[in-house]
Amino acid sequence: MLSIGQLSARTGVKVPTIRYYEKMGLIAPPDRSVGNQRRYEPDALRRLSFIKHGRDLGLSLEAIAELIDLADDPARSCADADRIAREHLSAVQDKIARLKRLERELTRIASRCTGHTIGECYVIQALSDHALCDDEH
Amino acid sequence: MLSIGQLSARTGVKVPTIRYYEKMGLIAPPDRSVGNQRRYEPDALRRLSFIKHGRDLGLSLEAIAELIDLADDPARSCADADRIAREHLSAVQDKIARLKRLERELTRIASRCTGHTIGECYVIQALSDHALCDDEH
């Protein structure tokens, strides 16, 4: 039996976050000690690690909840889990593409700075005038 | 004189967002019509476009507020504006690097799916077992 602090230390998920996951229905409410403190079965380690792993990969709690449902029923088709992963992958790829455009734009803006006064500052000028941009954003 | 709806249409910033920016102190409270509706000078177009442009580049409202302060005082050194842009640039670059690692991992996970049942699903297995991952995240 683990206290919430031990569970936290072993999974790297902070204590208030574990309680938050419980409230959100991602982990089952555990048994309590006589003094009303949470006591977890070792099994909780696996489930919480699953959640943390998904979060580290950037999945939403909603997506993770869906995957937990799936994982609990090994007979079901894998297609849904696959779909969730692929949808997330394409969201990540979109984000990368957008950030790369921003990176180009910011590099261009920052590199033109002549180091003098605001009146001549390219950063400010570029923000004031969209026409100075390389592409649409 | 522009109504808030006209200002919104011309800048692409939604009406409630304009009011939100006003409450946050990013734009000055405009004059009002007899019936208490906001009426903007054409000048507001420039300021709001500046804000929108910064947001599109991913700057925080705080950073934008700082830049507005700078822009209003053309005699000051450009160094601060340059610093803000460069700091943001390196945050963007960090984000790109992290997302690329996720992309690799997700691609790997999703591509191994055999299309059968959850019991064999690599997506679920990978989430359950960190040891299946290629790198730390």
Add this chain to the structure above:
DNA sequence: TGTAATCTCTATAGTCGCTATAGGTTCAAG
């Protein structure tokens, strides 16, 4: 002038995924 459609007003609550705080209780070690 009337009326209808659209626009605008304020205030408040919700979004996401936590994190922080306050004020109290329980536990484990010495």
Add this chain to the structure above:
DNA sequence: CTTGAACCTATAGCGACTATAGAGATTACA
């Protein structure tokens, strides 16, 4: 038995909006 750490609940805050409700203003047209 005492101390100090860990734990409890409930609530508020973060950033940057978005949505809703219920009321009032403006505009276009007949």
